[in-house]
Amino acid sequence: MRRTPHGRAVATGALVAVTAMLAVGVQAGTGTAAAPRPGTTHATPDPGALPAKLSPSQRAELIRAAGATTAETARQLKLGAKEKLVVKDVSKDVDGTVHTRYERTYDGLPVLGGDLVVHESKGGTLKGVTKAVRSQLKVAGTTAKVKPAMAEAKAVKAAQALGSKKTEAAKAPRKVVWVADGKPVLAYETVVGGLQDDGTPNQLHVITDATTGAKIFQYQGIENGVGNTQYSGKVTVGSSGSAPNFSLTDPTRGNHKTYDLKHGSSGTGSLFTDADDTWGDGTPQNAQTAGVDAAFGAQVTWDYYKNVHGRSGIKGDGVGAYSRVHYGNSYVNAFWDDGCFCMTYGDGSGNSAPLTSIDVAGHEMSHGVTAATADLTYSGESGGLNEATSDIFGTAVEFYANNTSDPGDYLIGEKIDINGDGTPLRYMDKPSKDGASADYWSSNVGNKDVHYSSGVANHFFYLLSEGSGPKDIGGVHYDSPTFDNLPVPGIGRANAEKVWFKALSQYMSANTNYAAARTATLKAAADLFGEGSASYNTVANTWAAVNVGSRVPDSGAVSVTNPGSQTSTVGQAASLQIKASSGTAGALSYAATGLPAGLSLNATTGLISGTPTTAGTVSVTVTVTDAAKKTGNATFTWTVNPAGGGNVFENADDVQIPDAGSAVTSPLNVGRSGNAPSTLKVGVDIVHTYRGDLVVDLIAPDGTAYRLKNSSAFDSAANVKTTYAVNASSEKANGSWKLRVQDVYAQDSGYINGWKLTF
Known part of the structure; x- marks a missing residue:
């Protein structure tokens, strides 16, 4: 089967930023530390670090709240004056930690490669920021010297080289700021449609320098994968309606629908309907059979993400995607398209082996989850990580389904027989057994097709799940080597899945390469198991086992x-x-x-x-x-x-106050039962060159504001160092209090040096 380099589709909207790969190489070492001892034990995940199961309305409220403070967040992150943030996704851990993913704009233009994730504690304290680009953006200007027609011509030519017959772009080139190579560049993004030379839909994104006209980058917007043509036997599948008008619509999983393309290659197709709610007969000759397999695969994938990771639907918003089967004629592939938010399946060679099994659905829907979270660019090392993520979660879904007709394994496409000799398409325990995939990282791994560069992450996931060496799992024999010839013990598949999902959804970005993936999974492991724990160290050592980074020295200490x-x-x-x-x-x-x-x-x-x-x-x-x-x-x-009063709670962290800017806040978490006193003492320490510029408020946990100080043009002294008394007896003491300060006049500056509450 021909595998064409391809990537994620880009959602449309008024303000959309596509992110792409940073050209940063991995500096990896082999390490020589001794192997972990046999019998190593591993901690179970910290329940507080696991994702909370949010309802769509709760998630929408988190996104709304984050969207209301993007300007303040941009200032706190010291972004440039022309940079703004747009909320893309929000997730929340059980312990209240909130991870907000932002896309960035510059002077109103989407920034490609500028995404970031902000991590805040339950009380609103900043815990860290994951940035694709750390410096402020500076572009000489936003007026292009090259006409859009030149950018379109280059994009069309690039698409035609992949088999597209289109002679014009699907949409006019749009101006963007390209920063994925480290230096901000004014550019055009152009998208060309049509079909690739193997029949897969084309959605080529071409980035062109708006000053010189040179092509900077390109990636494919259609993500495809392959899976198991073995059917799942007799299953219960979600449907709607009543006799004689049932439809293959699953009302309990976001109204996921399954359509029949009838060997076409465009449009939505016809929704599967049936008179008696009994679908298919288990043979490819019955058109419903592929539809049932696709619907069931989508069903168990939905259940996996919801029950294991607390994510309701691909975007976490409770909305289902849809599936299309019987695409084209003898099309030996399947693909996810983020543009239509749908999965599409071919019928295989001779239209006799539809690619509609459990792991295919898991693989394709996981491309959607990746697009909705880290949005890993489908090219180079980030493209390999994108494809590996779908293999990893396709495998996880297969194990989760626990289906006797298609039991879980670490073989990709083992039932399809694309090679004609019964061998799998890919092997996770030793990827190189397919003749092309990489077992270990090397400096040229990013030059491989993404289905082959994915081998490094696939191998990592297998080793992290099961450990190295020979073993039999579910009737399949595996024998996984390591780069440094030292063993790794594994932490169990369930824990490995949690590490990868947390890393993907909270710490990876579009530009993540293998070195950055190691960092992301270690951050996830620290959240789940504790930094320096046995499980944390095994994550580090497993990356070393695939030649990414070094092993953690074994100190032997607890x-x-x-x-x-x-x-x-x-x-x-x-x-x-x-x-x-x-x-x-x-x-x-x-x-x-x-x-x-x-x-x-x-x-x-x-x-x-x-x-x-x-x-x-x-x-x-x-x-x-x-x-x-x-x-x-x-x-x-x-x-x-002491009981009954005198409790002092203090925040000594500095918070810069922007000159003539928006208000800033300094949070303070109070752990105390009962109500606040009628003489709550608020000690304020603000360093400022002209305190008359300042308006100061105390914000209670329920959002009530208590004015401590008004601005005054006649108050020319410096600094605010005083204690205010507030009647807060109607407020619950326990919770997050905030000191809010705004500089309402220009020319003077300062910062919150600290503040405290005395109950």
């Missing part, structure tokens, strides 16, 4: 996650779970010194609990010992505030 400073109140119950891991199998034991009076530590479970009896701040050290008598420890402070 890893204890430091919980950070703790705050409690006299007379109020408190608890803290200590998290630790070890490379040695067996139970851990816990001990602590310096605990506040009234608290104790369970030596077996590591849970600190009790009711504090004495106010004050103490230094606590927790020591964890494994079965081999190796130890690890963590030291942190624990402040117990």
Whole structure:
């Protein structure tokens, strides 16, 4: 089967930014550290770091809230004056951490390659930013020197080289800022349609320098994959209507619909209907059979993402895609098109082997999930990661379905027999067995077709799931090697899936290459298992096993996650779970010194609990010992505030106040029951050269604003260092309070040096 380089489609809209690959090479080392010991144990994911299951309305509210603060976010991230942010996606962890994905514009133009993700704690504190481009954007001007017709001519010529017969673009070239190569360039993006030379629809995006007319980059907007033609046996499939007018519409999964193209290659096709709600007969001669397989594949893929990752639908908005079967004649492929938000399946050689199995649906729908999240550019290393993501989740869906007719495995396309000798299309345990895929990263891996450069990530996922060496899984024999000839133990497929999904949805961007993918998965593993945990180290060591980065030295020590400073109140119950891991199998034991009076530590479970009896701040050290008598420890402070008042909560972080700009806020999380007092004390410390410019408010957790200071042209002194008294007795004390400051006049500047609340 011919595999054509191709990429994701671009959604239409008033303000759309396509992101693309940064030309940054991977600097990878092999590492020489000793292999993890046999019997290594791994932590289960931190429940708080797992994605929350949001309803479409909850997700819409998060997006609305993020969209209302894009200007403030842009300023906090120190973007340039002409740069703006557009919210693309929002996800939320169980512990309240919010990950907001933005696309960027410059002077109103979409920025290709400028996407970023902002990570905030439940209280609104910035935890980190994942940026494709770190510097401010500066473009000499937004007036093109090259006419759009030249850009269109180059794009059409490039598309014709891939088989398209089109003589003009599908839409007029649009001006964009191209920054995927690191330096911002004013450019045109042109899209050309038609068909590629193997019959796959064409949607070629060509980026042309608007100053010189030179072609900068191109990628295909149609993503295709191949899958299993083995049917799933007798299944229950979602449908709607009543006799004699049933339709293949699944009302419980976003109204996903399945259509019959009847061997056409355009349009939506005809919605499958039936009189008795019994679909197909299990043979390719019955047109409904392929429709049922496609619908069932979409059904289990929807269920997988919702039940495993808390994502309702491809975009997380509860809206279903649709499927089209019987595309073309003897078309041996399937593809996802983000433009129509649909999956399309060919009938295979001789129209006798439709590509409509479970893993195909999982593969194709996962292209949509990738487009809705990281939007990995379908070219170079990011293209290999895009394709591997679909292989990874297609495999995950196949295992999740637990279908006896098509059991889960780590072989891609094993039922299709495209090679004519019964061998699979791709192997995850050793990708090079297909004769072209890469087992390990190298400096030229990005030059391979994306179906072959995907081998590095596919191999990583298999090793992370199952570990290296020979083994039999589900009746299939695997034997997975490593680049450095050192073993890796794996963390289990379920954990590997969680790591990859969290990395994709929260830490990868369009430009992610293999080096950046390693960083993204390590961030995900740190969230899920704790930085330095056995599972975290296995993620790092597994990347080294495919020649991306180095192994983590084995110190032999127990890893204890430091919980950070703790705050409690006299007379109020408190608890803290200590998290630790070890490379040695067996139970851990816990001990602590310096605990506040009234608290104790369970030596077996590591849970600190009790009711504090004495106010004050103490230094606590927790020591964890494994079965081999190796130890690890963590030291942190624990402040117990007195009951009935006097509790002090403080934020000492600096927040810059823009000159004559929008208001900025400094958050403060208060952990206290009951209402705030009628004499709540607000201590404000602002450094500013002309305090008369400033308007200062206290914002309660429910959003109520209490004015602390008005601006005044006659108040020419510097700085605001005073304590205000506020009657906040109607407010719940517990929650996120904010100090809001706005500089309403020009010429002077300053920053919030810190502030505190005393209850």
